[in-house]
Every structure is written in structure tokens, then in C-alpha cells.
Amino acid sequence: MAKEPNFFAESKQQVVDYLQDRLLLFKLDVVERGSKLIATMFTLLMVALFAFFVLLFLSVMAAFLFGELLHHIFWGFGIVAAIYIALLALVIVYRKKIIQKYIVDIIIGIVFEKANEEIKEEIKTDENAQ
Numbered sequence: 001m002a003k004e005p006n007f008f009a010e011s012k013q014q015v016v017d018y019l020q021d022r023l024l025l026f027k028l029d030v031v032e033r034g035s036k037l038i039a040t041m042f043t044l045l046m047v048a049l050f051a052f053f054v055l056l057f058l059s060v061m062a063a064f065l066f067g068e069l070l071h072h073i074f075w076g077f078g079i080v081a082a083i084y085i086a087l088l089a090l091v092i093v094y095r096k097k098i099i100q101k102y103i104v105d106i107i108i109g110i111v112f113e114k115a116n117e118e119i120k121e122e123i124k125t126d127e128n129a130q
Contacts, residue, residue, distance in 0.1 A: 037110050059084075 059080050067076025091099065 033111050033113075036113070037107065040106070040110055 063077040063080040064073065065076065066079045067073035070076060
């Protein structure tokens with residue numbers, strides 16, 4: 001009988017330790033996924049910024065080229081503006097079908113990357129066992 005209170009006290013301590021470890025693991029997992037998401041977003045932002053400047057200078061170059069060909073700079077910039085207006089219309093029309101789906105897929109892939117890897121490993125293990 002003297003050993004029973006000790007057993008329950010030790011079991012309680014083990015349960016508390018286990019819960020603290022699981023909470024720490026959860027926090028580390030959230031930080032890891034959040035930092036991957038932020039790093040990916042920052043990388044995409046940098047790529048988008050550089051792409052914007054490349055596109056800006058190419059657009060100015062094309063506008064001057066069209067202006068030179070048409071002998072009016074005004075018309076050259078107008079043609080480039082019309083191209084961008086057409087691209088804007090396409091983005092507005094297809095934003096939900098293509099663009100939002102692509103962005104959501106990227107974010108879900110980052111957040112659940114570890115879960116996908118674990119599922120793939122289980123599938124490989126099951127295939128090897130058979």
C-alpha cells in the first residue's frame with residue numbers, strides 16, 4: 001500500500017512532463033512552419049520586386065520603340081498602356097480560377113509540408129512491407 005501513492009505521484013509527474021514536451025513540440029512546429037511561410041513570402045516579394053523593375057524598364061523601352069516606329073512618343077506609350085489594361089482585365093477575370101488557387105496551394109503546401117512527407121513515408125513503408 002505504501003508504494004501506491006508513489007506510483008500515482010510519479011505517473012502524474014510523467015503525464016505533466018509529457019504534456020509540457022508536447023506543448024513545446026507544438027510551439028516549435030508552429031514557429032518552423034511560420035518561419036518557412038515568412039521566408040517564402042519574403043523571397044517571392046523580392047522576386048516580384050526585381051521582376052517589376054525589369055518589366056518597368058522593358059515597358060519604357062517598348063514604348064519608346066513603338067513611338068519611334070509611329071513617329072509619336074504619345075502613341076508608343078498608349079500602345080504599352082493598352083497592353084497593360086488588357087493584362088489587367090485578364091487578371092481580374094481569372095483571379096479566382098488561377099491566381100488565388102495557386103497562392104492558396106503554395107501556402108497550404110508550406111504549412112502541411114511535414115504532414116505530406118510523413119504520409120509519403122507511410123505509403124512507401126506499406127509498399128515495401130507488401
